[in-house]
Amino acid sequence: xxxxxxxxxxxxxxxxxxxxxxxxxxxxxxxxxxxxxxxxxxxxxxxxxxxxxxxxxxxxxxxxxxxxxxxxxxxxxxxxxxxxxxxxxxxxxxxxxxxxxxxxxxxxxxxxxxxxxxxxxxxxxxxxxxxxxxxxxxxxxxxxxxxxxxxxxxxxxxxxxxxxxxxxxxxxxxxxxxxxxxxxxxxxxxxxxxxxxxxxxxxxxxxxxxxxxxxxxxxxxxxxxxxxxxxxxxxxxxxxxxxxxxxxxxxxxxxxxxxxxxxxxxxxxxxxxxxxxxxxxxxxxxxxxxxxxxxxxxxxxxxxxxxxxxx
Amino acid sequence: xxxxxxxxxxxxxxxxxxxxxxxxxxxxxxxxxxxxxxxxxxxxxxxxxxxxxxxxxxxxxxxxxxxxxxxxxxxxxxxxxxxxxxxxxxxxxxxxxxxxxxxxxxxxxxxxxxxxxxxxxxxxxxxxxxxxxxxxxxxxxxxxxxxxxxxxxxxxxxxxxxxxxxxxxxxxxxxxxxxxxxxxxxxxxxxxxxxxxxxxxxxxxxxxxxxxxxxxxxxxxxxxxxxxxxxxxxxxxxxxxxxxxxxxxxxxxxxxxxxxxxxxxxxxxxxxxxxxxxxxxxxxxxxxxxxxxxxxxxxxxxxxxxxxxxxxxxxxxxxxxxxxxxxxxxxxxxxxxxxxxxxxxxxxxxxxxxxxxxxxxxxxxxxxxxxxxxxxxxxxxxxxxxxxxxxxxxxxxxxxxxxxxxxxxxxxxxxxxxxxxxxxxxxxxxxxxxxxxxxxxxxxxxxxxxxxxxxxxxxxxxxxxxxxxxxxxxxxxxxxx
Numbered sequence: 001x002x003x004x005x006x007x008x009x010x011x012x013x014x015x016x017x018x019x020x021x022x023x024x025x026x027x028x029x030x031x032x033x034x035x036x037x038x039x040x041x042x043x044x045x046x047x048x049x050x051x052x053x054x055x056x057x058x059x060x061x062x063x064x065x066x067x068x069x070x071x072x073x074x075x076x077x078x079x080x081x082x083x084x085x086x087x088x089x090x091x092x093x094x095x096x097x098x099x100x101x102x103x104x105x106x107x108x109x110x111x112x113x114x115x116x117x118x119x120x121x122x123x124x125x126x127x128x129x130x131x132x133x134x135x136x137x138x139x140x141x142x143x144x145x146x147x148x149x150x151x152x153x154x155x156x157x158x159x160x161x162x163x164x165x166x167x168x169x170x171x172x173x174x175x176x177x178x179x180x181x182x183x184x185x186x187x188x189x190x191x192x193x194x195x196x197x198x199x200x201x202x203x204x205x206x207x208x209x210x211x212x213x214x215x216x217x218x219x220x221x222x223x224x225x226x227x228x229x230x231x232x233x234x235x236x237x238x239x240x241x242x243x244x245x246x247x248x249x250x251x252x253x254x255x256x257x258x259x260x261x262x263x264x265x266x267x268x269x270x271x272x273x274x275x276x277x278x279x280x281x282x283x284x285x286x287x288x289x290x291x292x293x294x295x296x297x298x299x300x301x302x303x304x305x306x307x308x309x310x311x
Numbered sequence: 312x313x314x315x316x317x318x319x320x321x322x323x324x325x326x327x328x329x330x331x332x333x334x335x336x337x338x339x340x341x342x343x344x345x346x347x348x349x350x351x352x353x354x355x356x357x358x359x360x361x362x363x364x365x366x367x368x369x370x371x372x373x374x375x376x377x378x379x380x381x382x383x384x385x386x387x388x389x390x391x392x393x394x395x396x397x398x399x400x401x402x403x404x405x406x407x408x409x410x411x412x413x414x415x416x417x418x419x420x421x422x423x424x425x426x427x428x429x430x431x432x433x434x435x436x437x438x439x440x441x442x443x444x445x446x447x448x449x450x451x452x453x454x455x456x457x458x459x460x461x462x463x464x465x466x467x468x469x470x471x472x473x474x475x476x477x478x479x480x481x482x483x484x485x486x487x488x489x490x491x492x493x494x495x496x497x498x499x500x501x502x503x504x505x506x507x508x509x510x511x512x513x514x515x516x517x518x519x520x521x522x523x524x525x526x527x528x529x530x531x532x533x534x535x536x537x538x539x540x541x542x543x544x545x546x547x548x549x550x551x552x553x554x555x556x557x558x559x560x561x562x563x564x565x566x567x568x569x570x571x572x573x574x575x576x577x578x579x580x581x582x583x584x585x586x587x588x589x590x591x592x593x594x595x596x597x598x599x600x601x602x603x604x605x606x607x608x609x610x611x612x613x614x615x616x617x618x619x620x621x622x623x624x625x626x627x628x629x630x631x632x633x634x635x636x637x638x639x640x641x642x643x644x645x646x647x648x649x650x651x652x653x654x655x656x657x658x659x660x661x662x663x664x665x666x667x668x669x670x671x672x673x674x675x676x677x678x679x680x681x682x683x684x685x686x687x688x689x690x691x692x693x694x695x696x697x698x699x700x701x702x703x704x705x706x707x708x709x710x711x712x713x714x715x716x717x718x719x720x721x722x723x724x725x726x727x728x729x730x731x732x733x734x735x736x737x738x739x740x741x742x743x744x745x746x747x748x749x750x751x752x753x754x755x756x757x758x759x760x761x762x763x764x765x766x767x768x769x770x771x772x773x774x775x776x777x778x779x780x781x782x783x784x785x786x787x788x789x790x791x792x
Binding site: 060062064065067068069075081083094096202216217220221233235237238240242244253256257258266268286288290299301 | 451454472593597601605609612615616619620624
């Protein structure tokens, strides 16, 4: 079966240079003994990552929500994901390759949709055009979503006032407070090295990546001791509170939860396996359990990784 | 428009008939035509069948009746209304769509030996109930709608609020339409759908027929019980049923669109980008954003499962084996299993992939019109309507003075036998297929008229002028001796 490559989505890359905050040669003095060693630089003096390629076979499985769906139905999709560091552009390039049976959009290539021509047959009504807020007809340039990496330099942060009910409902002032009071500088996590390292850091836990992840958590989240020697980090933005559990024995995040107020929305657990060749661990399985309004478990997403290859 | 419609109704509708919503059939219908009552379904009225009924009446000797039974009433009340609407007439044929089929059957079961229906046809009828009604009434469908809308809008709005990159991308150029759409969807999901559930669900529960449409209702159990089916068989010997189906892919969109595949493509596109954005955010350097990447999975999942969910809601899921969902044929709304009339003498289906006929087109689709012609003609035994009566008149247009001429009449179309009435210069001058008349003086002109009448009172009139010459055929005197 010939894999089909989906359009590329460039990740990262906004602030190529920037601050080398949390940079590689920091000594990590907290946490387990393994992390107290001097951390090898993950990037060289030119800001290039030591690893410029990684790949993994990924399988995503999800279950049904029995409130609406037939119990027993499940879905599995396999794909090969690759991240390559593009030096000239200082960005990771992500390509996912699907076998034809695992394409997320069915058995064909992504459909090019002209939404405006999808005619409604309800009476004589039709929706032949797509218009913007001013009423002018707009022609979508592409079905590919533009990311901020396409539009640098970035505009100043303008958070919405109120926003629709589906979005975090905090007011502007609360939003501002939520960010500034916890993080100091507006968005320290968007530094270039962090962005370049993030993709690798999710899949691989080595001394270098562990130190960087921990440092960034400590910079961005509120830390509190957890049970069993783990570190617990919390960050609230608006009404959404995220908790991350960092296991120093593994050197990686092993759990993340999302709450909306007091309500638990999702809990993601990360399972790793030892990778002696890499001198650390690699991600093996990510399970996200969602919870319904009553707190009962609803659907679960399981993502497994095989054949992780970092070069 | 409303005014003219009202005036037309007031002019043409007999008051007793108006009370029960019966509109007369096409003007060309003859009293000797066979009566066919066309029964509407949910949300329908006496106008529902008129286009199709009048079309059939042009082709077959049908006198169409269009009662308004009140779609919210219980099936028992609709049956009572049907009995009233049919008045003192008997020997009706019945053609029913959707819920009208259940009303038709209820009527036969309810009135037994005194039923006025002798032959029945149903198409797209939920003979075993409609599961979607149950899911609407208990709020499941509303909650699902809210879930679907929110699962799409939530990640967009969340990341629009908290990820400046995404915020900028959504405010960039034409992408603003996405942002506006998501705001609208979030609004609908959070406010409109709950309102629907708070208002429409109780309203649907207050619609009397709704409770009876639930597959597990005692009404449905009774309707299809052996004893009731025996009553149908005894009192309506000809029972013809039809079902249709559409592709299981994008079945929901067939409810309102003739291009369901395009809406399905939109759905798949949303799924595709949600999955792609999950990949992006699951490795995002901002752990707050990374921890919420699952929101995109929820979006992708809801889009991936949309078809399955819809089949589940309408009751067409038959089995799930190893993650594969097997579904019954369905018309987008009702599974074929429910469209099948228990005890029908004939079950005619027009099924996907040969045909694709959604529920809303079940009385207008050309394939169904053809099927209904067959039902009317073959199953109901109603003859084809002949062409209109056409009379003819032949004979001399000039005769000699004091001589007689003979004119002949012919006829085609209409209904035999024919009768003929002749008029000479406006006076009745004879009957039968020919007329002999004359004895007029030269230089005069006379009219010959024949009125052909068929057995149902249809008439056709023909005439000609006869010029009377002088002797020897001379037209203008003095004539040669």
